[in-house]
Amino acid sequence: MQYVDEFRDPELAKTLLAHIRHKVSAIAKASERPLQLMEVCGGHTHAIYKFGIDQLLPPEIEFVHGPGCPVCVLPMGRIDGCIEIAERPEVIFCTYGDAMRVPGRNGSLLDAKRRGADVRIVYSPLDTLTFAEQNPDKQVVFFGLGFETTMPSTALTLQQAKRRGLTNFSIFCQHITIIPTLRSLLEQPDVRIDGFLAPGHVSMVIGTTPYGFIAEDFHKPLVVTGFEPLDILQALAMLVDQIHDGRCEVENQYKRIVSQQGNALARKALDDVFELKESSEWRGLGSIAGSGVQLTPAYREFDAELRFNTQEHQEVADDPLARCGDVLTGRCKPNDCPLFGTRCTPQNAFGALMVSSEGACAAYYQYRRGLA
Amino acid sequence: MCLGVPGQIVAVGKDIHQLAQVDVCGVKRDVNIALICEGEPAELIGQWVLVHVGFAMSIINEEEAQATLEALMAMSVLEHEVGDFIGINAGADDAVR
Numbered sequence: 001m002q003y004v005d006e007f008r009d010p011e012l013a014k015t016l017l018a019h020i021r022h023k024v025s026a027i028a029k030a031s032e033r034p035l036q037l038m039e040v041c042g043g044h045t046h047a048i049y050k051f052g053i054d055q056l057l058p059p060e061i062e063f064v065h066g067p068g069c070p071v072c073v074l075p076m077g078r079i080d081g082c083i084e085i086a087e088r089p090e091v092i093f094c095t096y097g098d099a100m101r102v103p104g105r106n107g108s109l110l111d112a113k114r115r116g117a118d119v120r121i122v123y124s125p126l127d128t129l130t131f132a133e134q135n136p137d138k139q140v141v142f143f144g145l146g147f148e149t150t151m152p153s154t155a156l157t158l159q160q161a162k163r164r165g166l167t168n169f170s171i172f173c174q175h176i177t178i179i180p181t182l183r184s185l186l187e188q189p190d191v192r193i194d195g196f197l198a199p200g201h202v203s204m205v206i207g208t209t210p211y212g213f214i215a216e217d218f219h220k221p222l223v224v225t226g227f228e229p230l231d232i233l234q235a236l237a238m239l240v241d242q243i244h245d246g247r248c249e250v251e252n253q254y255k256r257i258v259s260q261q262g263n264a265l266a267r268k269a270l271d272d273v274f275e276l277k278e279s280s281e282w283r284g285l286g287s288i289a290g291s292g293v294q295l296t297p298a299y300r301e302f303d304a305e306l307r308f309n310t311q312e313h314q315e316v317a318d319d320p321l322a323r324c325g326d327v328l329t330g331r332c333k334p335n336d337c338p339l340f341g342t343r344c345t346p347q348n349a350f351g352a353l354m355v356s357s358e359g360a361c362a363a364y365y366q367y368r369r370g371l372a
Numbered sequence: 373m374c375l376g377v378p379g380q381i382v383a384v385g386k387d388i389h390q391l392a393q394v395d396v397c398g399v400k401r402d403v404n405i406a407l408i409c410e411g412e413p414a415e416l417i418g419q420w421v422l423v424h425v426g427f428a429m430s431i432i433n434e435e436e437a438q439a440t441l442e443a444l445m446a447m448s449v450l451e452h453e454v455g456d457f458i459g460i461n462a463g464a465d466d467a468v469r
């Protein structure tokens with residue numbers, strides 16, 4: 001496939017690996033303890049395991065799997081809210097497939113479907129508008145979930161719903177934004193990260209400028225990164241070069257998709273439809289100020305939680321043994337969690353990191369179980 | 373859920389509210405182009421775009437793609453010349469394919 005196969009060339013991968021090994025061996029601090037490089041995005045976590053990139057790297061480099069997987073940070077209380085709406089008899093509840101198996105207090109959306117709720121997996125939010133038009137006697141609700149990558153498609157769908165005057169369509173808004181969470185992560189004293197691989201497709205929307213504070217205020221190097229093996233290896237080489245040279249800059253490896261200013265049309269749609277919410281809860285990380293969005297007054301009539309007047313679902317305390325938050329911040333590896341592989345498996349997940357194919361625990365379980 | 377696939381625009385409607393057709397690996401898909409179309413939709417025909425959840429999210433910058441690959445190839449030639457190939461993982465070929 002064009003723009004995919006070229007970025008998987010094994011010869012070029014070898015070159016990059018040689019470069020990384022060579023450079024890292026000259027970084028003094030890496031010989032004392034491994035460099036911790038955080039791949040923020042779950043798409044990167046998945047690619048790193050799928051292509052075995054972590055096993056090709058020298059021992060001086062360790063990945064920290066960051067909070068950039070919207071399914072992995074989805075709090076139980078939010079799933080409970082979705083289920084409360086989905087179980088109403090007049091509702092067709094539509095979601096991306098990834099969110100189906102995330103456990104809430106009363107099970108997952110999949111469990112609700114088994115109990116008889118009309119829960120449908122959609123590929124695109126546009127499909128939900130068709131459902132609304134075809135089912136005028138039903139209420140169609142879309143579970144709007146994700147970072148700036150999926151936000152514009154939700155925004156455009158809402159703009160269309162408004163233009164078409166749909167009164168039986170609404171969204172359950174769980175859109176969150178990564179920048180405040182990266183800041184709060186960097187402010188925690190015991191989190192030790194030496195550099196960041198920044199999410200390629202969030203950056204395609206927001207551009208590279210919003211990451212400036214990571215280099216300027218926190219003095220960490222950052223490289224915006226694509227999703228093919230050569231993209232990830234090249235970005236690692238760029239990070240290691242920065243650390244080697246003592247530089248802290250925002251660099252862009254994914255220039256074929258990401259520009260400095262991002263996608264202005266997408267951001268315009270976001271400004272029309274969404275506004276910042278005071279604070280949002282992240283599973284495993286707690287509440288983070290300014291990290292989520294809600295609908296603007298002009299679109300509030302499409303807010304499913306207002307339409308169905310749902311209860312405030314309590315923050316649900318996770319099992320104290322679960323170490324989801326520590327995995328998300330690099331304080332431990334998935335298999336250090338006492339529930340890993342026992343009470344928490346992909347078939348019967350306790351934490352959300354075990355559910356999504358982009359979650360660190362699921363990737364670890366699928367590709368690294370048995371290798372110590 | 374945040375990945376996308378590259379595809380080439382093969383047909384467009386009259387305005388941005390009509391879906392365009394994108395060829396993704398030989399399969400035609402209907403895709404919304406409102407996030408990438410600033411002028412006439414017809415100008416997009418032949419362009420490569422990144423498709424995500426039914427929306428074209430970004431026009432792929434072909435020159436930048438080429439420049440990235442050329443930089444990698446130049447690096448490869450250089451590394452060969454320096455003979456700096458110590459300790460390459462024997463499994464590398466299989467794992468990165």
Ligand code: SF4
Nearest residue numbers: 324337344351353361
């Ligand atoms: S194994 Fe399960 S409970 Fe433990 S950190 Fe991973 S997702 Fe959380």
